[in-house]
Amino acid sequence: MHEESKPAFSFNFGAAAPTPTTTTATALQFNPVVTVPKSVSLPTTSTSTARKEHRALFTVSGMEASSTVRPKLESPWRDVEWTAEQRTNLMKTVSSYRPSSGEVTQAQVLLLGPVGAGKSSFISSVQSVFSGRVTNRAMVGSSSSSSFTKKPFNILGQKGEDPTGVVLCDIMGLSDGEMTGLTLHDVLSVIKGHVPVGHKFSPDQPVTAETEGYVRRPTLQDKIHCVAFVVDASKVLTYPKGLSSTFQQLREHISDLGVHQVALLTQVDKICSETAKDVTHVYKSRIVQDMMSKAGALLGMSTSYIVPVRNYSSELNLDVNTDVLLLSAVDHILQYADLYFQDNTAQDMESVKFKN
Structure with missing residues (x-):
């Protein structure tokens, strides 16, 4: 078994990783028997482009899908109340949330995923809901970077209210340049609480005492x-x-630390035209349902832990239904954060200290 100081893998949030060995190249091959829904069109790529996509773990070109030939489900597979009253109720739930443990004042949630997956957009979108207007943070994590930093974002309450009891932590590359990836050891160091806010990560300088x-x-x-x-x-x-x-x-190591995990499936409006027109169709969309299953297979996670999200991007005004979907995602996250506090009560903390 590898020790954390000798990371079992690294993953790239920006530029292409160094040319892999034969073993690595094999691990990054696409599965040639993947079945693509009829409504999905894969872009054609040259041989050289394909090589680059195999080498860059998190920088593969995206694709858009259309649901025009996929019928909607007769009834949603999850029930959501799409009303202004529900938005208000969810805002109150999130605003009034406080960790069940008296030792902490805020639940810290770490967002992990590929470059361009929508981590920063999700934070901006949630902040927009509470500020009452669409505000977009600079997307500094969407390009190749030479350093990463741990940066927490408080979700402020409505005007005049205290910050909510949740902090969303992002790990982003902030400067331009070549980068080889963030190690497993460093990610786990963040989760364990060893890494200070604002620390800049470097693949050749792992976090140590x-x-x-x-x-x-x-x-x-x-x-x-x-x-x-x-x-x-x-x-x-x-x-x-x-x-x-x-x-x-990564999930296996995080689970060993007793930390629960969920997933956000972003850009659902890009794969389903009906959802793009009206987000209330998200749980009636067959293609969104299918894609959630595929995302679950990718993550090794049951779809019950996954929620779809539509982030604000080019919009100028807030939308009630989009807000409901975003706030539902935050509420989903907080339920699992509270499970952590329940699992790690004061008398249990001594038994998990050896993991640090």
Whole structure:
């Protein structure tokens, strides 16, 4: 078994990784027998482009799908109340949320996923709901970067209210340049609470006890209480095959730390034209339902942990139904964050300290 200081893998949030060995190249081959729904059109690529896509673990070109030939389901597979009253109720639920543990004031949620999956957009969209207008943060994590930083974002309450009890933590590349990837060891160091806010990661300089600001004895507040994987629905079929094993290996290590995991399936409006027109159709869309199953297979996760999301992008005004979907996702995350606190009560904390 590898020790964390010798990461079992690294994953790329930006530029293409160095040319892999024969073994690695094989791990990143696309599955030639993947069945593509009739409504999905895969882009044709040259041989050289295909090689680049195999080498860059998280930078494979996306694709858009159309649901024009896919009928809607007669009834939704999940029930959602699409009303302004429900939006208000969900806002109150999130605003009033406080961790069930008296040792912490906010639940820290780490967003993990490929570049362009919609992590930053999700944070911006949730912040927009509470600010009352669409506000987009700079998408600094959408291009290749030479460094990563741990940056938490408070979800502020409505005007005049205190911040909510949830913090969304993003790991982004902030500067241009070549990059080889973030190691498993460093991701787990973030989750364990050893990494200080604002720390810049470098693949050739793993986090150690000598790292500036290293938290030697992390408190419960320093740790990550829930991990939300973020995947782009329009790219699920074109992610490299090796990405699935990467996700599943990462999930196994995170589970060993007792941290629950959920997933956000973004860009659902790009794969379903009906959902693009009216987001209330999301749970009646056969193609969204199928893509959630494929995302579950990619992550090694039951679809019961996965929720679809439509982020704000070019919109100028908020939409009640989009807000309901976003707030439902946050509420879903908080339920699993609270499970962490229930699992790690004061008397249980001693038994898990050896993991640090």
